[in-house]
Amino acid sequence: MRYLPLTDTDRGEMLAKIGVSSIDDLFVDVPEEARLTGPIEGLPLHASEMAVEKHMRRLSKKNLAAADAPFFLGAGAYRHHIPASVDHIIQRGEFLTAYTPYQPEIAQGTLQMLFEFQTQVARLYGCAVANASMYDGSTACWEAVAMAHRVTKRKRVVLSGALHPHYAEVVRTMAKFTDDEIADARPSMQPDPDLEGLIGRIDDATSCVVVQYPDILGRLSDLSQIAEAAHAKGALLVVVNTEPVALGMVKSPGEQGADIVVGEGQSIGVGLQFGGPYLGLFAVRDPKHVRQMPGRLCGETVDAEGKRGFVLTLSTREQHIRREKATSNICTNSGLCALAFSVHMTLLGEKGLRQLASWNHSLACTAAERLVKVPGVELLNATFFNEFTIRVGRDARELVRLLADKGILAGVSLGRLYPDSEGLDDALLVAVTETTSHEDIEVLAVALKEALA
Structure with missing residues (x-):
C-alpha cells in the first residue's frame, strides 16, 4: 500500500499558503527542456539486479578514469x-555512520575531530576561526557574500573577473533572493591579474570584493593591495581558494588582510569522485565576526569534573532556535569529507x-x-x-x-x-x-x- 499522508485538500492548503496554484509552479526555475514529461526514453521500467549490474559494468568501461x-x-x-590510511580511518563505524553531534556526551569523537579540523583550516587560511565545514567551495563562497551583507549592511558585491565562473554563477543565482547587486566581469587574458581594474570597481556601496587565489587562470595576486583598497571603502575582502595545497607554499590570505577566506577542500583527503561530495571551507580573520558566520562551530571546554571535552559551541542555522534569524539555511556539514581532510592533513x-x-x-x-x-x-x-x-x-x-x-x-x-x-x-x-x-x-x-x- 502506498503511503500518502496528505490529502488533496491538505496539498491545496499548502500551495495556497505559499502563493502558487500547483506543484508544477514550484519548478518554474528549472528550464522546461530539462524537465521530464514521462519515463526516460530507452530506459526499461524494471530490470533484475543482475541485469542492472551487467549494464552498469558495460557503461563503466566507457569511462576514461x-x-x-x-x-x-x-x-x-x-x-x-x-x-590508503585515510580511507581506512573514515570507514570505521563510529565515523562512517555517525550522525549530527547533538548529544555531546555520546559524540566526543566526532566533536573532537571537527575541532581539530577547524584548527587546521584556520592555520591553513591564516585566520582566527574556521567553522566545521560547508557543502562545497561554491556554496561557501555565497555564504561569505551573504555574511558580508550582514556585517556591512550593504548590497553591492564586486566579483573578480578571474573568479571561477561556477562560483560566480552560484553567487548570482542566490543573489536573486536577497536583492544583492552583483558587479562581475570576465577574466583579462594577461600575464598578471588586473588589480587596478578590480580596485577601481570598489565604491562606498560595496559590501565585499571576492577574489580567487590562485585565480581561475592559475595566477597569483598580492592580496594586500586589494584588502587595503576594500577596507578604505568600508568593504570586506573575501578570498576563494580552490587548491588548498597551494597554501603550503604561498602566503595565506589571512596574513594578507582577507576578512573571510573560503574554498574547496577536495584536494586534501577527498578524491575526485565524479564531482562530489566535496568539502566547503570557511574561516574569518577577526573573531568579532564569529557570530555572523554560517554553519557550525565546535569548541573545547571542561566537564563538571574538570575533564577536557568538546561541544557544539555555535549553530547559527534555521533548524535551531534562531529560525528565520539564522545566518544560513545550510543544515549540515560535510562531516565525513572533513574527517578525510583532517586525517590527510594530520598525516602530512x-x-x-x-x-x-x-x-x-x-x-x-x-x-x-x-x-x-x-x-x-x-x-x-x-x-x-x-x-x-x-x-x-x-x-x-x-x-x-x-x-x-x-x-x-x-x-x-x-x-x-x-x-x-x-x-x-x-x-x-x-x-x-x-x-x-x-x-x-x-x-x-x-x-x-x-x-x-
Missing part, C-alpha cells in the same frame, strides 16, 4: 594522491604539506617549460602554483576532445568555462600535481605538437 591516462584537468577539482603535517606543495610547483614548472617548446603554444602566466594557462592558437575545446580520443586528458578549455565570451576559445588551463609523471608531460607535449602541426 583519471588514473588510467595522462591527467591535466583542474579548474577547481584536483587529482592528488590520498594515502606542516613539513609534509610544504614538501607536497613544492613538489607540485616544481612539476608544474617542468610542464610549462616543456609545453612552450611546442610550436604554437604560448604561456600566459607570469606567476602560477600548479596550474597555468596556455594559448594554443586553435579552438581548445576541439583540441581537448581530440586528445581525449587518444587517451590524454589535456586540461580544461576556457571556452568551456566561458562559452559566451570572445577571445578565450584558444586558451587551455593545465593542472599538474604530484600524480603527474615526467612521462605524462612528454606524452602531452608530443600530442600537442602533432595536433597543432
Whole structure:
C-alpha cells in the first residue's frame, strides 16, 4: 500500500499558503527542456539486479578514469594522491555512520575531530576561526557574500573577473533572493591579474570584493593591495581558494588582510569522485565576526569534573532556535569529507604539506617549460602554483576532445568555462600535481605538437 499522508485538500492548503496554484509552479526555475514529461526514453521500467549490474559494468568501461591516462584537468577539482590510511580511518563505524553531534556526551569523537579540523583550516587560511565545514567551495563562497551583507549592511558585491565562473554563477543565482547587486566581469587574458581594474570597481556601496587565489587562470595576486583598497571603502575582502595545497607554499590570505577566506577542500583527503561530495571551507580573520558566520562551530571546554571535552559551541542555522534569524539555511556539514581532510592533513603535517606543495610547483614548472617548446603554444602566466594557462592558437575545446580520443586528458578549455565570451576559445588551463609523471608531460607535449602541426 502506498503511503500518502496528505490529502488533496491538505496539498491545496499548502500551495495556497505559499502563493502558487500547483506543484508544477514550484519548478518554474528549472528550464522546461530539462524537465521530464514521462519515463526516460530507452530506459526499461524494471530490470533484475543482475541485469542492472551487467549494464552498469558495460557503461563503466566507457569511462576514461583519471588514473588510467595522462591527467591535466583542474579548474577547481584536483587529482592528488590520498594515502590508503585515510580511507581506512573514515570507514570505521563510529565515523562512517555517525550522525549530527547533538548529544555531546555520546559524540566526543566526532566533536573532537571537527575541532581539530577547524584548527587546521584556520592555520591553513591564516585566520582566527574556521567553522566545521560547508557543502562545497561554491556554496561557501555565497555564504561569505551573504555574511558580508550582514556585517556591512550593504548590497553591492564586486566579483573578480578571474573568479571561477561556477562560483560566480552560484553567487548570482542566490543573489536573486536577497536583492544583492552583483558587479562581475570576465577574466583579462594577461600575464598578471588586473588589480587596478578590480580596485577601481570598489565604491562606498560595496559590501565585499571576492577574489580567487590562485585565480581561475592559475595566477597569483598580492592580496594586500586589494584588502587595503576594500577596507578604505568600508568593504570586506573575501578570498576563494580552490587548491588548498597551494597554501603550503604561498602566503595565506589571512596574513594578507582577507576578512573571510573560503574554498574547496577536495584536494586534501577527498578524491575526485565524479564531482562530489566535496568539502566547503570557511574561516574569518577577526573573531568579532564569529557570530555572523554560517554553519557550525565546535569548541573545547571542561566537564563538571574538570575533564577536557568538546561541544557544539555555535549553530547559527534555521533548524535551531534562531529560525528565520539564522545566518544560513545550510543544515549540515560535510562531516565525513572533513574527517578525510583532517586525517590527510594530520598525516602530512606542516613539513609534509610544504614538501607536497613544492613538489607540485616544481612539476608544474617542468610542464610549462616543456609545453612552450611546442610550436604554437604560448604561456600566459607570469606567476602560477600548479596550474597555468596556455594559448594554443586553435579552438581548445576541439583540441581537448581530440586528445581525449587518444587517451590524454589535456586540461580544461576556457571556452568551456566561458562559452559566451570572445577571445578565450584558444586558451587551455593545465593542472599538474604530484600524480603527474615526467612521462605524462612528454606524452602531452608530443600530442600537442602533432595536433597543432
